Amino acid sequence: MSKQRNPIAMAVAFALTASPILVNGQEAESQDSTADVLDFEKIMVTGSARATSRMDSSVSSSTLSPGDFAVATPRATAEIFRSIPGIRSESTGGEGNANIAVRGLPVAAGGAKFLVLQEDGLPVMQFGDVAFGNADIFIRADSTISGIEAIRGGSSSTMVSNSPGGVINFISKTGDFGGGSVATTFGLDYDSFRTDFEYGDYINDSTRFHIGGFFREGEGPRETGYNGNSGSQIKANFTKDFEAGFVRVYVKHLDDKSTGYLPMPMYANGDSIEGFDAQADTPHSVYLQDTLRINGDGQISRGDLRNGMHPVVNSIGFEANFDLGEDWQMINRFRKSSVSGEFIAPFPAEVGGASSIAQSIAGEGAGLVYANGPSAGQTFSDTTGNGLVMRVHTFDVEMEDFDSYANDLKLSRDFDNISLTLGYYKARQNLKMSWLWNSYLMEVKGDNAALLDVVAQDGTAYSDNGLYAYGVPFWGNCCQRNYDTQYNLDAPYIEVAGEFGNWSLEASYRHDAGDATGSYAGAVTSSIDMNGDGVISVPEQNVASADQANVSPVNYSWSYNSYSIGANYRIDDDMAVFGRISQGGRANADRLLFGKVRPDGSVAKEDAVDMVDQYELGLKYRQDGLGLFVTGFYAETEEQNFEATTQNFFDRVYEALGVEVEAAYVVNDWTFKGGFTWTDAEIVEDALNPAVEGNTPRRQADVIYQLTGTYQFDSGSAGLNLIGTTDAYAQDNNDLKFDGYTQVNAFLDYSITDSLTVALNVNNLFDEVGITEAEEGSAAASDIIRARAINGRTTSVTLKYQF
Secondary structure, three states: OOOOOOHHHHHHHHHHHHHHHHHHHHOOOOOOOOOOOOOOOOEEOOOOOOOEEOOOOOOEEEEEOHHHHHHOOOOOHHHHHHHOOOEEEEOOOEOOOOEEEEOOOOOOOOOOOOEEEEEOOEEOOOOOOOOOOOHHHHOOOOOOEEEEEEEEOOOHHHHOOOOOOEEEEEEEOOOOOOEEEEEEEEEOOOEEEEEEEEEEEEEEOOEEEEEEEEEEEEEEOOEOOOOOEEEEEEEEEEEEEEOOEEEEEEEEEEEEEEOEOOOEEEEOOOOOEOOEOOOOEOOOEOOEOEEEEEOOOOOEEEEEHHHEEEEEEEEEEEEEEEEEEOOEEEEEEEEEEEEEEEEEEEEEEEEEEHHHHHHHHHOOOOEEEEOOOOOOOOEOOOOOOOOEEEEEEEEEEEEEEOOEEEEEEEEEEEEOOEEEEEEEEEEEEEEEEEEEOOEEEEEOOOOOOOEEEEEOOOOOEOOEOOEEEOOOHHHOOOOEEEEEEEEEEEEEEEEEEEEEOOEEEEEEEEEEEEEEEEEEEOEEEEOOOOOOOOOOOOHHHOEEEEOOOOOEEEEEEEEEEEEEEEEEEEEEOOEEEEEEEEEEEEEOOHHHOOOOOOOOOOOOHHHHEEEEEEEEEEEEEEEOOEEEEEEEEEEEEEEEEEEOOOOEEEEEEEEEEEEEEEEEEEEOOEEEEEEEEEEEEEEEEEOOOHHHOOOOOOOOOOEEEEEEEEEEEOOEEEEEEEEEEOOEEOOOOOOOEEOOEEEEEEEEEEEOOOOEEEEEEEEOOOOOOOEEEEOOOOOOOOOEEEEEEOOOOEEEEEEEEEO
8 A cells, every 4th residue: 555645636536436426327216306305505504614505615514313313223322423424433332432533534542532522513522532531421412402513624623623523513402493392212122211302482582492301211232230321411592582693591411321331252253252242241240330449539439330421511601693783793602511420331351261360360279269149159160151251440430520611702704705704712621530440350241240259279369259459450550540630722713715606715724722731640559458347358458549649740732723725616506516625633632641741741742732634525416306425535644642451652644545425315205315435544654663554544444334215104204224334454453354244223103193103213123243343453362352342133112292
């Protein structure tokens, strides 16, 4: 694979050769030539300084309606993102902790580093890849959402901080249309119960409101042994209209516990290990519900594994939008959020034979006995037929203070056919967190595995009720940590846009500057009587905790410049072409700690910011019930990162070249909507591990795709939704490869009356096996890996009443 490419020429070639094939192939099946099946005339408000239709914009964009959510049968918010072309959403972590990538931009260590998730135009988190605090943990899709807008590349570099890859914006209902709904959803073959509600209307001619949310309970799609999903959300907004504009005030309260699924044992080919179903089981168990540790304040405390990912969010904000006269307009959005919570889940650090793991802890001749469960006190025996044991680390993280505020002020003026926008964005993000990890032994068994105690040959107990270490000595006690940092951001920006006949031109510039202050502390070990029984057991001889007596400072600043220049030419009412060149940046945050921050708190300039250069060329077309949006793209990306599970830093440059296609076709009672993204990505430089240069980045498939076919009948609709990917390498060494897969989801809704509907949804109809990530880059002799797989088949029914 050549490292020298002509990005503009190749993007042009791919965009222009891909589009006619699809257009011509569908011309025979004509319908209404006025149908705008891809909503090209929809006015986009996300990632743009001014409201512009998709047809006249030089940005790759997509919109999703609540109906689009439903037919994709999502079991978590991040599963919705799989319906957006260009987005690779590895949503196998449960309700949060998804890995979200855009057009080949890397996800080396999890989260959504180069993409920002927004609610009503402001970021959920200022950094999308905070370790154990990914942005998708703090957002929920429910019936209060009127739609989702997404842009990839383009003006996302200059209109939003830290998001050169793109923006996904959740837009709330605001009471424009009177009425509401109540919907109850319950699982038929898994334990889940959820009720959504929403209502909005005008209070008087100039005042309207909307309020809604959800409540849910249940074990979830995998066998945890307890009620792992439990919580609620409520949102409300009030809008006062004036002659020259409006003011809107909104509030949100989210308190939701959901099981966090981490990698689990399976065979490298995707088959399940005897006694552990990779599609339905999880290392969660009723026999491991709490863990004893030293918290960030140095006190003995307990963590509850039933809490899983547990965000607590209280937000208040406002939006003011006014015509100031003489062609001036002002928009100001503000939000302040109080955020805390926890992330706690079992991670299999090692899967191996019982004897070898026992002897690695307590020496030759060591054995295992059941610490709890139905066989408590008995010698470990191979009841499942696999003979395996897991060394489990509890990823136990307290998010003590993730508070933030953000204010985005825009002033715009129109000058004949040119508009000027001046903006200023200011924000702060707190990141106060404690890592409180412990080590256990557990049998490899689904549906409530028991913990195991280690006993030396001389009878000495090396563990207490399955816990063999307070800390994670298997990883060098890396992960007893505490940090208390604050990140301040300032970003003035400007956009000039003009319309000249069939041409729409845009140019924008942004200067991001910020500073990080605070402190962080690593691990120290000491002898502590953790259980208070007056005896220091073997695990209590070396208790790991954060070394608060020797904290290190954080004191650095960063700045970078971003620009984006785009042009759109409308050939006729139904066709347009566009091109764009952009450069954007992403400031690095907590992942620089414990390795990249110098003793005086400073950070090297090249580590503080990662830059992304992008080139795009595209075509938009609609005719006879067909809509087509094709974008050829090229990106060069820098990345500094840190991965907690491997304790590795990254210092790389990536290249990605490809084509992104979104298409829709309506014929008679059928609607087809979908797309695919072809990507050719490569690691072109690696300062720390040159051996991977020239390789394909981990988990980057050549093609990802999605397709939904819907049939409308008199009293409802039915159809299938396909989500798929081709083969991808598990790690950057390009040895172990995951098979591609297609997940098929099915839906059927029927109107019992004009206001009452019933819907049946089946997620993963054919129980397909699909692996999204793995810890191993090469299969061991046992052929066992630790990986995250999509859930097996789950079926739900929803009753919805609209009023």
